[in-house]
Amino acid sequence: MREIQHPPHAASLLESMRSIGYTLESALADLIDNSLSAKAKDINIEFRPFVDPYIALIDNGVGMSPEVLESAMRHGSTNPLAARGIDDMGRYGLGLKTASLSQCRRMTVVSKQGNVVSAFCWDLDVVIKKGSWVMLALDSVDYEAVPHFSELMGQRSGTIVLWQNLDKLTAGEASAESALGDKMLYAREHLSLVFHRFLIKEGSKHRVNMSINGNPLAAVDPFFSSHKSTQPLDDDSFSVEGQRVLVKPFILPHASKLSTQEVLLAGGNEGVRNQQGFYIYRNRRLIIWGTWFRLARKDELSKLARVRVDIPNSLDHLWTLDIKKSAAHPPEAVRANLKRTVERIRAVSGRTIAFKGRKVESSEIVPGWHEILDRDGFRYDINRDHPLVKEYCRTLSPEEMSAFKLVLSVIESTFPADALYSRMAADVRPDFNADSVTDKIYILARELFSNMATDSVSRKRILATLHLIEPFSLHPELTKRIIEEYMS
Structure with missing residues (x-):
């Protein structure tokens, strides 16, 4: 028996990975995860739909040294089985690259740490031309021409992620400008929900400012926890492999007690009934929502019930978290405890039928x-x-x-x-x-x-x-x- 080095064909693999299933909003959410892991307090997404369309994310996180950035640009830069910091939002070491290249053909990352600036770029057309894993290291003339570079230089530290040649976003669209504008509008709504707990001060956690083209994102609380007619139920928690899973159920106000705008926020186009269920958070970031994980049916009896479930990143291996961090399935130990929560909710939101009229x-x-x-x-x-x-x-x-x-x-x-x-x-x-x-x-x-x-x-x-x-x-x-x- 002998060993053979058999690396994947660079161009074929990268083109295939573009179809992993990212949407614009889930790809942007992955970039924001990286910014949060870098302790950014201000995260701004800028997009321009005309001339040479682009999307850029600029944060004021701790930034990366040239060595760290070069490593971060490697596909599979982190072992998903390795232990991570308690507040680390990443997992597979793929998000930055796969999320970006799912939406564009050229992604550039410029980072500043102290007085040192470094920049690298993946260009799919270059990879195809060279037929190998060729990444571009940019010199000062190149990265100083990157949009919003002056904003980065005005900060002590931070990072820019730039998407250019947005072929996936504009494919099949009559108007690239209109298509990008509409998709970014939906992305705003998505990000306002997924990161709503970061957009407010929560306990000792400071608020993170997020914006799109300078317009701040407003937190969308799916539990209406500050509404006077919302019924918060008692907290619950249980241990899995020595890690705590926190559960907090809410019964939403009836539609008659909500404004028209609040009804839209409670269910949007899918309706309140379809949004009932568990809302799973990993490090306060919403991963998946609107499902009972087959522990109960979606019906009228429980349509106003929503349950916040907080899981630590140390249990990722049990939840079968996917690369996009948009799907997770609970292990048996968790399902057994969540089943108890479902039964408690239905006892509150429903009525026990009594006989004798x-x-x-x-x-x-x-x-x-x-x-x-x-x-x-x-x-x-x-x-x-x-x-x-x-x-x-x-x-x-x-x-x-x-x-x-x-x-x-x-x-x-x-x-x-x-x-x-x-x-x-x-x-x-x-x-x-x-x-x-x-x-x-x-x-x-x-x-x-x-x-x-x-x-x-x-x-x-x-x-x-x-x-x-x-x-x-x-x-x-x-x-x-x-x-x-x-x-x-």
Whole structure:
């Protein structure tokens, strides 16, 4: 037996690796990972879609010496099995090169550390021409002509990653300018979500400034953790191979309590229902989201549930993390613990069906409808004990009362449950209690109290509890004004 050195054909391998599956946004996210590992506090992405289109990332991280940069430009520069620093965002030693060359044919890296500047370039056309792994070392005349070099020189340290000859981004597009602009707009949304925990101060971790063409990225919090109607559940944690995995569930507010913009942020084009599930973070960077890992089905019962899961980079080998850091699958030990979390969430977000047709009471508010649970499911009945209903019934004769009960039964039996379910499942914002109905409520109050004597016991009792009676309870400011007006 003898050994044969059998290196891959450089041009063929590099061209094949361009199809590894990177999108523009995932490629940019890989570059940002490198900047974060370099402790950058300011990361700016610049792109120009005209003349000679390019995309450049400029950071103010610690930079690299010529020796370190040359090594970093090597494909497979780091052993993925080697232990990494606790805050290291990398894994395979391929991201910088594969992410960049998936989007362009020429990638240049210029780095400054102290007073030393170094620059190297991979040009696929040069590799094809030479037929070998030829990388270009740039001299000062070359790298000083790199876009945004003056910005780098104005910093103590930092790095520029430049993409040129953007053949993949403009292929098949009628207008390269329009195509690049649209793709960068989507990339902005993606990066605002993936790095949202870096875009704010979190505990002892300082905020990182990120921008595209000078426009800052705003954090998109998928849990609406600062919204008053979000329900954060108790934290959980468990150990895997001596490493802690942290779990934090949230129940999002119902669509009726979110603005139109918030509904879009909660689900975007895919809808709230499809975004439910686990949100996996590796060193605070969002890796994968909107999946239950087959531990539960995506259904209406859990559509508002989202679970933040923090994993350390030391468990990458168990999560089968891919090169793009855009997919991960939990090992059995993790799945068993996450299954417990799923069951806890469903117990909170769903309702346990009770037999005997009992009413479901939720608060001291007097509802307009009662939810009735029985062996066959549930239904909604008009609350006959509602103060306004009872007050109206007092004015009816026995014959009129019989007819009124029949009307109520017709309304209950024709409740459009299927249509309502369809609308809510589609995340269409309900408009039952919008500002447009306030005039109707005011008219309702005027007609109610104008027919009651000012010293009436019923009038005083209803006014005293009006803020607890639907629909008045849904509009507290308006109800306060009504009470003040009719109590005077």
